[in-house]
Structure formats: C-alpha cells, structure tokens
Amino acid sequence: MTRIEAVSSDIDQLREKWEIPGLVTFAPGRGDLPCVKLQHSCGSTAEVYLYGANVVSWKQPTPGGEEVLYVRPDAVFDKSKPISGGIPHCFPVFGPAPAPMAQHGFARQSDWTVSNTSADQQPDERDPEVELVLTDNEYTRSMWPHAFKAVYAVTLHGELLRTDLRIINTGDKPFEFTAALHTYIEVLDINKATVKGLKDLEYLDKVKDPKNPQKQKEDRELIKFTGPTDSVYMKARDYVELDVGTGAAVSISSSGWEDVVVWSPWEAMKECYQKFACVENAKFNSPAVVQPGESWRAQQEFAVIDL
Secondary structure: OOHHHHHHHHHHHHHHHHOEOOOEEEEEOHHHOEEEEEEOOOOOEEEEEOEOOEEEEEEOOOOOOOEOEOEOOOOOOOOOOOOOEOEOEEEOOOOOOOOOOOOOEOHHHOEOEEEEEEEEEOOOOEEEEEEEEEEOOHHHHOOOOOOEEEEEEEEEEOOEEEEEEEEEEOOOOOEEEEEEEOOEEEOOOOOOOEEEOOOOOEEEEOOOOOOOOEEEEOOOOEEEOOOOEEEEEOOOOOEEEEEOOOOEEEEEEEEOOOEEEEEEOHHHHOOOHHHEEEEEEEEEEEEEEEOOOOEEEEEEEEEEEEO
C-alpha cells in the first residue's frame, strides 16, 4: 500500500465511523495529515489536525471566511516537529523539559485519536464538536512515567470557539504537570496590537533569562508590543482581550486555567512576527497535581468582538 493509499484508507475509516455530513467532516490536510473540519450553520468553521490535536483554523462567518488564528510560514506538516501555529498543546510540561522530552512536552507532537463527534441542538442550531484522546504509551512513558488519559473537545457554538481539556490519572500514583494552549492569533500589525485584562497582576518576565525570570507587577491597562515578549501572568482573571488592530478584538474566557502567557518572538522571526501575537491560557506557576482516579479540567471560549 502506498502512502497516499494509506492516508485515504485512514480518512475513509474516520468518515465511516465519525462523520456527521455538513457539520463534522474528515479530509487530508496539509502534508496529507488527517484533519477534521467543523462547520456551523451560521457559517463559522474550525479545522483540527489529529497530529498534536491542533486547531489550525477558526474562521468567522464573514464573506470569504475571516481567519482568526495564525499558522507561521515556517510550519511543517510532516510530523518532524510540532505544527508552528494554531493552538498547539503544551503538556505535560510548559517550557523547557528534562531530556529526552522536547520543550513543551509530547502532546503537540503525538497522534491523537477521535473518541466522539456530535452536533447537539443548542437549542435551535446544532453545535459541531469533535473529541480527541491521547493516552500513555511506550513513547510517552519513556519520557514521563505516568498512566494518563487526555481528553480534548473542540466545539463551535455559533461564531464562538470552545475548548475543553481534561487530564485523567489512570494509574496508581499521583502525578503533577504544567500545561498551556499556545494560541497564535492573527493581528493586522504587532505594533498596533494590545492586550487588556492583566493590569495589577504579578508576572514573570522570561525574556532575559527564562530559567530565572524577573517577577514584576503589571501597571499597564493596555499592554503594547514593543520588543520580544515572554510574560507569564500569575493567578490571572478568567477574561482577557487581544485588540488585533482592525477595530476588533479576540476575547478569551476561561475556567481552570490559572495563568495567562503573552508572547511575541519579535525579530527572532523576522518573516512573520508582525502578523501574530500569542495569548495563552496556562497552568504553570502552580503545577496541577492529580491523584489516582481523579482528573483536572480547564476550558476556554474564544469570541471576536467589535471595539
């Protein structure tokens, strides 16, 4: 069987078992990686790759379908590394990881499997949803010796995008982890973008020395990007906005996530840094501890709002 035939077979199996015509569909994505597309009757869409459980696209129901997320031009879709853009997972580590684990953990470079699809009435329109699962295996246990099940649901609720992540301890001993959803959001110009909702919070400035970040207090109502930015806002509120410079903002409401990360590589990525900003929900400052048989859960809701 050729690679193309194998991809086609995988997609056919996904369609047969999980497809909901017109709402939840499957097709080869870039690099022929399996991709699930959610389409709401209002016109909004989302695309989720099984590799890394990465939401690489979320479009608004506007003429032409306005893209909200950003995928970097250097992104590769051959599984040689995580997909650079969209909403990558950071689990079971956010940041540098002990060898042999790569930075930000293994979830973003693992193949997740489909465990459910649905399109429930909410109440008059059907909300398309896909649920993906990652369980421990020989590869993960070689880096992180714990039994777990990660369950990740992605839903379109009208024009809104929702994510729901659960980490379940399926073993017989407790474990702890840090995590984040490393969301790339497209902006008109990084120089015009601002972040709102983090004033008066303490944050770790990781730009100069990521291993020994400086602790500071945020005194700005609107955070502007003027250079490389890598800030972890601790015990953040459950609502933050990114003004993308077009007269609109992307709002992120959350529960379970305790921190917010604001990141821009600036000129370290000269070819694209002006076109995106990362505003990420994270569980970093205080690692999550999960007892055997118990679980940890965190949710997000993204919306595009007029300013």
